[in-house]
Amino acid sequence: MDTPTPMLPRKVSNVLHKRSPLPKPFSADDISQLGSITISSEEGNAWEDASEVFWDTPKRRTRRQTALYLLVAIGVTFGFITPFRTSSINLVFDPYKPIRPELSPTPGNTADPIKWLKENSNDKHAVTKGFLSRLQHGRPRAALISLVRNAELPGMIQSIRQMEEKWNAKYLYPWIFFNDEPFSDEFKTETQNATAAKCFYAVIPKEHWSLPEWIDEDRFINGLEYLGTIGVGKGWLVSYHHMCRWNSGFFYKHPILKDYDWYWRVEPDVHYFCKMSYDPFRFMRDNNLKYGFNMNILDDARSFPSLGPHTAAFMKTSPHLVHPNADLTWLVDTNTSDYNNCQFFSNFEIGSLNFWRSPQHQAYFDYLDQAGGFYYERWGDAPVHTLSIGMFVPKAEIWFFRDLGYQHDVNMHCPPNREVACDCQKTRLDENFYKLVPLQSPQRKPDDTCIRQFLGGKWLEKKDGWTMGVEKAFGGDGYHGYKLLEDE
Ligand SMILES: Nc1nc2c(ncn2[C@@H]2O[C@H](COP(=O)(O)OP(=O)(O)OP(=O)(O)O)[C@@H](O)[C@H]2O)c(=O)[nH]1
Ligand SMILES: [Mg+2]
Structure with a gap:
């Protein structure tokens, strides 16, 4: 070209x-983030509130936390808990809405890329080691x-x-x-x-x-x-x-x-x-x-x-x-x-x-x-x-x-x-x-x-009254008549 x-x-x-800086290796913080993401679901909070009533001594609280971390570690290790899925409860993300052509249906093609992007776009997951190994x-x-x-x-x-x-x-x-x-x-x-x-x-x-x-x-x-x-x-x-x-x-x-x-x-x-x-x-x-x-x-x-x-x-x-x-x-x-x-x-x-x-x-x-x-x-x-x-x-x-x-x-x-x-x-x-x-x-x-x-389709629609000839007569290149759509 x-x-x-x-x-x-x-x-x-x-x-x-x-x-650009070189990629950083994974740190202990990254890995600990895995645990914190996993346990911060709504269910977890409700359980903690209820527990305040019955488990009120510091010693018991420490034991409870240790047991919880242990459970999470076992869950993650053996795959009962999937950090990325659980953590998505906490994340509000609005993935990019792709611009797509006007498509005529292709028999047998049931792919839904937009749904895929909604389900799989997530910056926060990508910093954890567990997510990395799943990706690979x-x-x-x-x-x-x-x-x-x-x-x-x-x-x-x-x-x-x-x-x-x-x-x-x-x-x-x-x-x-x-x-x-x-x-x-x-x-x-x-x-x-x-x-x-x-x-x-x-x-x-x-x-x-x-x-x-x-x-x-x-x-x-x-x-x-x-x-x-x-x-x-x-x-x-x-x-x-x-x-x-x-x-x-x-x-x-x-x-x-x-x-x-x-x-x-x-x-x-x-x-x-x-x-x-x-x-x-x-x-x-x-x-x-x-x-x-x-x-x-x-x-x-x-x-x-x-x-x-x-x-x-x-x-x-x-x-x-x-x-x-x-x-x-x-x-x-x-x-x-x-x-x-x-x-x-x-x-x-x-x-x-x-x-x-x-x-x-x-x-x-x-x-x-x-x-x-x-x-x-x-x-x-x-x-x-x-x-x-x-x-x-x-x-x-x-x-x-x-x-x-x-x-x-x-x-x-x-x-x-x-x-x-x-x-x-x-x-x-x-x-x-x-x-x-x-x-x-x-x-x-x-x-x-x-x-x-x-x-194609709606992407070609022009503003009312616009013509290429008139735009060019006023010094334009003739490509500014489009009705602009979202994400343009
Ligand atoms: N090894 C090798 N790579 C080449 C050769 N010619 C071009 N390339 C590579 O092919 C790619 C395209 O070549 P460019 O010369 O950049 O062509 P272009 O992108 O059309 O032209 P520019 O607009 O000037 O960048 C680049 O990655 C070049 O490094 C060659 O003779 N040997
Ligand atoms: Mg080049």
Whole structure:
């Protein structure tokens, strides 16, 4: 994904450059909190009141307390008392109310992610050791994955620190780093020192990171020059083409991921702003979700002029692969019927590895790879992932992680700051929509912002009397006519 040189406002960059502290180990206080949470239910208070009448000597009170602590300890040890369930009696929490697309019913999908979030979001539980061990038992086979160069170590450390502070220190999901060359000892030591989770380091096989034999090298070189001349971001870098192809069709095939089902993609030098009070991997698994995103935006369409037509051709040759409940309307330009260039910003992804390993995605990737557009043009993994998800996954299985604040260069997403604690200033739902489209790119923009096209229905409703033409005539960009809904 290409981006113009980042020029961050001072206020934002101050937040960004603050170093996050390393996760603290569990203290005796944390563990004792387990006991105090467990015994403070309403029933317990009633019992204590009644006991005042009969047990009135200090000695008896001490004995009673000791016996009570002993009972609680036995209960917790043998599982009669479940601290997190009991403690939820005391906690008043109003979890984030997710923004969801208009969904047509998918037969057989009974998942209720909103109910799940209500039942499983809880900051207080996460500090206790008992809760931690429950989290780690039977959890999804998931990892945080990063493709990164040795030279990007400082940026990687920054991403790890924020990810650990906001979330992973509680869960300790492993980190897996990928590189097209071996990682240096310095890289390994410093990354491992930045997290209490296990780190693994994988070198990408040569055959996943080199020019396929069917690519015409002269045409590729000409393409590099052309992309450089017109200024398509990083389009002249050979390695960038390998990277986009690897992220589109190879990362999930690496042997190191064979025992994993879920991944969260993390890039060096990105920022995570919000504390998370639930496990997104468990959330994805329990709710039958395949793909989670955080931004849905436009990129410079000069990098993939023939991706839309190739995808349409693929759908013609393999209509049986397209999911019966797929909704592609949000990806199609109403005027030209071509791909409208909307895409999930794929440097943030929480997803199912098994989806990418599916025959549908494999067939689509192979088709694109044979066509050569990863080299003759600069097809990015973001539009490829988006079109694949669009064709093969119903919207009910795609999740908008609006509650996670995130920044990649100039693109930033920050949710309404209510029950989630975020170190960022709230952004509009539509923010970032076309920041990656350079002025010199003549591409048309969709009638509605990408995220609203995805959400559909009420999210597209306009204020009475508003027209795009009039807004533009007064100097606006034509995307400010929406009736704003809750949590925007
Ligand atoms: N090991 C390795 N990693 C790479 C290479 N090229 C890109 N990457 C990684 O792939 C990810 C995407 O590359 P970037 O150059 O950041 O691409 P981008 O995000 O589209 O571009 P920017 O907007 O400039 O950040 C980053 O995590 C990079 O570290 C490469 O040649 N080798
Ligand atoms: Mg990047």
